[in-house]
Amino acid sequence: MRTLLELDRVQARYGPVQALHDVSLTVGEGEVVAVLGANGAGKTTTLRAISGTVARSGAIELDAKALKGGPEAAARAGIAHVPEGRGTFVDLTVNENLRLGAYVRRDRSVKEDLQRIAGYFPWIAERGGQRAGTLSGGEQQMLALARALMSRPRLLLLDEPSLGLAPMVVREFFRTVRELNEKEGLTVLVVEQDARIALASSSRAYVLEVGRVALTGTSAELRDDEGVRRSYLGY
């Protein structure tokens, strides 16, 4: 498998507070990789370092090219970051949110993509004129995913998609992500508090502890190791 994303000894800080000490990880093209860990372990910061929304050092490469600059540059390089807590423009309509997803694209096939996306989220076509803020939490999370797809990302970053959603909605969300991965080869790096569903939906995982990678392996290995589950994943 070709390596799409590579982080080599990445550090990141919020003012004086160092949030990432030394994170190295790789994501292969077409892979779904999970980042797990307790609160404050640096999961969200890892995604922010990749999309350039936090001050960082160390090497981050997408397809062997160094990622530099802020989130505007990351978006242009093909990274779609769905942040924690939905990430929709609540005052704009569903369609406007989707159009913004395609903002960095120069080609003219945006219409086809709207149709392709309606295949995964049939309700979106019917509610295009509705304000995103009036959608339910689960629908907003789906919209955030749909909007990310509109950019035709090379790499999708998902930050705690399960946050505040009912278990059934979470399962549906991850089922859609897996479907996208299988059908379209979408590469995903997902940060998740809910280790159970993240391990069930990914092929490999990293476990972070206070800003460092404590453990890594295939999702199946981590899932089957009771010691790992008890000490790191809490279930």
Next chain:
Amino acid sequence: MPVATFADFMQQVVTGLASGGVYALLALALVIIHRSTGVINFAQGEMATLSTYVAWALIAHHGWRYWPAFVATLAISFLGGIATHRLVIRPVERGSVLRIVIVTIGLLILINGFVLWQWGGEPQALRSPFGTETYDIGGVVVPAHDIGTIAVALGIVVLLWGLFKFTKVGLALRAVAVNPQEARLVGVRVTWMLALGWGLAATLGAVAGMLTAPTVGLDPQMMQAVLIYAFAAAVLGGIDSPAGAVAGGLMLGVLLNMLSYLTQYDLFDWFSEELRLPMALLVILVVLLVRPSGLFGHPEVKRV
């Protein structure tokens, strides 16, 4: 007591709509900047005055014809607005709101001083591009300048609405106003969008100034009262609502004009022209006390 006819009444409405159209344009400028940066640009009026002097100088000193000078002034104002954001506002943008407000007040004084130094304080005449004729429309006598003002204001509003609604850059401008962090994640270059907002605001101000000068005369203080009216209009409509700014401007224009007209009746004989400006301030006060989000704005809701 004089007998008011329907034609009299309509005449006042049309005149009110013309001044209201100017308030609406400047109110829109205030709203565009407030939505994206969260501050009231106190220099908005002086920026408009400066633009109007540019148009006047092109015509009076350089022999330009009106419409080429009009278009050139819009372009110069647009670039000037962008430059103002890049050079003056951006360095303080991450600071407190108060800091930005003080910078805009500084800008007000600076531009006012520059205009005085460059062109002096005597009033200048900028003629109306619509001429001085009046038209009789079914008994309603309307100055051509009023009709032209209403038409230009409406045209600008429609153009702006189209820009926000149907273009990619307009969508990006709105996205930045709603959620700048999120806008960056989808690839919008936020600082350039903010600069573009200042460019648009300066352009709107230029139109408002050029439409105001023929009726009140061009002098360095010309837009100061208009800015208060525009502020009242924006507050009345909802400071974050472009549609509200337009509606607020037109309503305020008609309201103030009606009051002047109604002074011929005993009930309103207390009103005089000197009370126009305090009246606008009263509107601001009442709206802020009774309905702070304005007629068309959404109440500010913070999710914790």
